[in-house]
Amino acid sequence: QVQLVESGGGSVQAGGSLRLSCTVSTVSTFSRYFMGWFRQAPGKEREFVAAISRIARSIYYGDSVKGRFTISRDNAKNTLYLQMNSLKPEDTAVYYCAARNYNIYSDSPAGYDYWGQGTQVTVSS
DSSP, rough: OOOEEEEEEEEETTTEEEEEEEEESSSSSSSSEEEEEEEEEEEEEOOEEEEEOOOSSEEETTTHHHTTTTEETTTTTTTTEEEEOOGGGGGEEEEEEESSSSOOHHHSGGSSEEOOOOEEEEEEH
């Protein structure tokens, strides 16, 4: 059993910042999971945002967030983070964290085994 709970979403003006957190509860250890962030805007498909390997040796970003968002993890706290800076209205979406059993990069939602319930991020112009 793996449970993921996102927090930190909210409303912000363009140019602002938010920090999302994802706390993971598991009978295993958090560090065995490759982790990712995705987002989904109304009427659109779920989009890859960022991913990080088990011990943060490898990090990946979607093209639309490179240079603005930073993914990180604290394995001692079972927590995944997404620092979002220079937010734009097009970043408005529900943001999901996800866990993957295999320590291999994937930018596809189908590649992830566990999901959180999502947290809303709204950026106004």
